[in-house]
Amino acid sequence: MSLAPAVGLEPSGVTAAQGFRAAVASADVRGEGGVRPDLAILTTELPAAAAGVFTQNRVKAAPVVVSQLHLKRGVARAVVINSGNANACTGSQGLADALRMVQATADVADCDPGEVLVASTGVIGRQLPIDRIRAAIAEAGGRLDPAHGRLAAEAIMTTDTRPKEAVEQFVVAGVTHTVGGMAKGAGMIHPDMATLLAFATTDARIAPDLLAELLRSAVRTSFNTISIDGDTSTNDCCLVLANGAAGGPELVRGSAAAAGFAQALDRVLQDLAGQIVADGEGVTKTFAVTISGAADQQQATLAARTVTTSPLVKTAIHGGDPNWGRILMAVGRSGADLALDRCRLRLAGFELFALGRPTAVDLQQVSAALSQPTIAIEIDLGVGEAEATALGCDLTSEYVRINGEYST
DSSP states (O other): OOOOOOOSOOOOGGGSSTTEEEEEEOOOTTSSSOOOOOEEEEEEEEEEEEEEEEOOOSSOOHHHHHHHHHGGGOEEEEEEEEEEEOOOSOHHHHHHHHHHHHHHHHHHHTSOGGGEEEEEEEETTOOOOHHHHHHHHHHHHTTOBGGGHHHHHHHTOSSOSSOEEEEEEEEETTEEEEEEEEEEOSSSOOOSSOSSEEEEEESSEEOHHHHHHHHHHHHHTTGGGBOSSSOOOSSOEEEEEEOOTTOOOEEOTTSHHHHHHHHHHHHHHHHHHHHHHHTOTTOOOEEEEEEEEESSHHHHHHHHHHHHHOHHHHHHHHHTOOOHHHHHHHHHHTTOOOOGGGOEEEETTEEEEETTEEOOOOHHHHHHHTTSSEEEEEEEOSSOSEEEEEEEEOOOHHHHHHHHSTTO
8 A cells, every 4th residue: 555755745724834743644434445545654853842622522532532642741842643443432443543643653754652742534444454554654754755745635634625735934033934834634623623634733942831731722713613513523623843953042921921822823724724614515605703892702702603513503504594683593592692673684794684684775785795705794793892703504305425435
């Protein structure tokens, strides 16, 4: 199952920052007999501060348990990821197999097993083909290269139709630093962290505790604002590694330099989050729900996310139906406070409801506007000053087909 080395590639995504290398191989995790790359390794030449956030689902996959344990050190040298099998609900064997993946990766990365993080994605409840995976790890270890970031983004895909990468830079004391990332996710997306796998890297130098703090903040405004189907997975993780290879000064809490990194990390994760929604299973349209006039941030977020997950709203958007009542219904059941006589609702640029009553508008024009691939929904709750935005997508028959056949 050997793969030809990539030719003409440049560092991108998770290998855009200095000192990071990646490689992929095929373990035929799905048992299809093919050579599709389904395993990726990411390594850092220097020890890296590491942080992560994980699924809040009480059913946690074996790789989540292992990575959470290893992150207590705050240092990592490698990450190993497989697609095609979640290694979730697999008992003691699943946990042992996750540790075998860690050991095999530590061997090729020449590091302590406790410095290896592991992630898996795919079908729940099936044992890993661990012998094929370990052989693939050994194979990938022989061709680690900064130019293989894009290949890694492709290898971790499941029902994704395209790889997802993002890169940003910032300058500290005249030194240019890079933040890069990759992610996968197209279904089972409604984060209470991030229903997906995401990996970010930077060549900045930053302590693990500050790195963890800034990652949690970045996730709140990126992955935690998106929804495709309202379900949260057993395997969600977002990991970030900072190896200091750019040679700049250490970023300290409250400094302008740390703020520059935080902004770059925010942009990378927001970019990846947008790519995930746009590539959702069966998606033909995406929509942004902006709530204003809310009593507080929590209520604004609650209202926005309720609208993005409403099946009636999602199907109306898909069909180009300007049924604004479904949107107002979703806001009303969200639990957020609102004053109906001060509430306003705009759909695709048209105000359809204001101050307690419908407005006079040509619904045919609204329907035509709903044919565009990206749609804005704006609701003013009329009770405060807080705002929030969430991203959603339409619900299509193709989504039903994909998930009706997923495990078979």
